[in-house]
Amino acid sequence: MNSIWDSTVTVPTYPALHQNITVDAAVIGGGIAGLLIAYQLEKRGIHAVVLERDRIWGGQTHDTTAKITAQHGICYHPLIQNYGEEKAAQYAAANQAAIHEFRTLIQKGNIPCEWEEVPSYLYTTMDEALLEKEALAAARVGLDSRFTTDTSLPFPIKAALCFPGQAQFNPLLFLQALLPSLTIYEKTPVLSIEKQAVSVPGATVQARHIILACHYPFPRWPGFYFLRMHQERSYVLALREADQVDGMYYGIDSDGLSFRNSGSLLLLGGAGHRTGKRLDQNPYQQLWRQAQLLYPNCEQAARWSAQDCMPLDGIPYIGTFSPTRPNWYVATGFHKWGMTTSMAAAMILTGMILGEPPAYSGVFSPRRFSLKASKQNLKEDIRVSVKSLSRQFFTGPKKSVDDLLPGQAGIVRLGGRKVAAYRDESDRLYHISAKCPHLGCQLEWNPAERSWDCPCHGSRFDYTGKLLDSPAKSNVGGQS
Structure with a gap:
């Protein structure tokens, strides 16, 4: 279940760090955010190294649908309501600046990355009232948009809001062009951070500036980001023999779908849910049924999923990690819009480190809070957290491991213990602890991806207990 981007590049290999070093900046995380931050710092004369736990762009960067847009769902109307027009305008300006920076880098570097400038649409099949409010809000913050009912979607709509001048690309081809200017260490998990020292297995990095760009910040405190975000999963099918669309489409209804072209393929996204939610149906099957209804002759070329950090108020956290750690910085909570936000984060944090923060940085301050x-x-x-912790500590499993049939998984009893068990199609049994090593919540089975997911903070593990997604830092024990 690899994304279509994976087949377009050969991922270079970088060494692990085995000796102590001193640098200007240590960037933790080798996804698009970390790589762009390191690139922008290097451009401004600040020597940065990237520390990656596994392989570069091995997480959400290669699982994106790669939209570069200042249109992030219904966002500007609530932004004005909750934080005022000035902050909403800052949000718009940051994303517009990010689009411009992508365009500039790609054009100046002549980077062949399937860059296409296309309009981005919000659409509804139910009620246009939200779109009308969003159009007014977008105008107030300086964004160009227009109403239409004329779209290339394969079904009738109530209304759509079109934002011209947005873009889509192949993120891995783009990043590949930046790699020669970066210093990267792979297979180098960060064990701890103390003041200006980053500890990795067998070595220490001394850095004046430390940037956590690792999707989900792993230090529990200061910052307390685990109390300020949850994670959600979303799913994508790449379809052959499906009609092309004239831009990027994002449905604002609860069951809305997203659409964009990639060459001759159509990317159909949707069926999202909170990570760790107990699923009634397989999201891939759910999407495929809809694809067959919309495009009866279509075929699946690929399918994959992504995981996104969702901040409490819908605005990413970009800035100083905590008032007590002035030399630590963070970029997280991208709210499903990681491509544009990663570039905005790189520009904001580079400016802060140089003492020249962009005027639009204030809206992203991690210090903010609006009840x-x-x-x-x-x-x-x-x-969700109370429910999961209660189930872990006060609820016993109703089934024994012997009740599991081939292809089934569940929280069951095994030798008087509660375990998360999976029996594969060949009748081999795998069992691990039912408790997430992050903060102890009870894991839930995701049948679509054969993974154990934490409903509290979104850590994920395969059925053998191997860590797939943070904030947990270790595998789950007890595999068999």
């Missing part, structure tokens, strides 16, 4: 903007998500996060 009005965060109340609904905060209540849901607390509810």
Whole structure:
């Protein structure tokens, strides 16, 4: 289940770090955010190294649908309501600046990365009231948009809001062109950070500036980011023999789909859910049924999924990690818009480190808090965490491991213990601890990807217990 981007590049291999070094900046995380931050720092004369736990762009960067846009769903109307027009305008300016920076780098470097400038659409099949409010808000913050009912979608809509001048690309081809100017260490997991020292296995990196760009910040405190975000999964099918669309489309309804072209393929996205939610149906099968209804002659070329950090108020956290750690910086909570936001983060953090923060950086400050903007998500996060912890510590499994049939998984009893068990199609049994090593929540089975997912903070593990997604830092023990 690899994305279509994986087949377009050969990922270079970089060494692990085995000796102590001193640098200007240590960037933790080798996804697009970390690589862009290191690239922007190097451009400005600040020597940076990238420390990657596994392989570069091995996480969300190669699982994206790669839209570069200042249109992030219904965002500007709530931004104005919760933070005022000035902050909403900063958000728009940051994303417009990011689009411009991508365009500039690609054109100046003559980077062949399938860059296409296309319009981006929000659409609804139900009620245009939200789109009308978003159009007014977008105009107030200086974004060009227009209403239409004329789209290339394969079904009728109530209304669409079109934002011209947005873009799409192949992220791995783009990043490949930046790699020669970067110093990267792979297979170099960060064990701890103390003041200006980053500890990795067998070595220490001394750095004046430390940037956490590792998708989900692993230090629990200071910062307390595990209380300020949850994670969500989304799914994509790449379809052959499906009609092309004239831009990027994002449905704002609860069951809305996303569409974009990639060469002759159509990328169909949707079926998202909170990580660790118990699923009633397989999201890939759900998407495929819709694909067959919309494009009866289509075929699957590829399918994959992504995971996104969702901040309480919908705005990414970009800036100083915590008031007590002034030389630490963070870029996280990209809210499903990681391509544009990664570039915005690189520009903001580079400016902050140089003492020249962009005027639009204020809206992303990790120090902000608005109860009005965060109340609904905060209540849901607390509810999910309490439920999961209660199940882990106070609820016993109803089934024994012997009840599992081939292809089934569940939280079961094994030798008087509670375990997360999976029996594969050949009847081999795998069992691990049912407890997430991050903060102890009970894991849930994701049948679509045969993974154990944490509903509290989104850590994920394969059925053998191997760590797939942070914030957990270790595998789950007890495999068999």
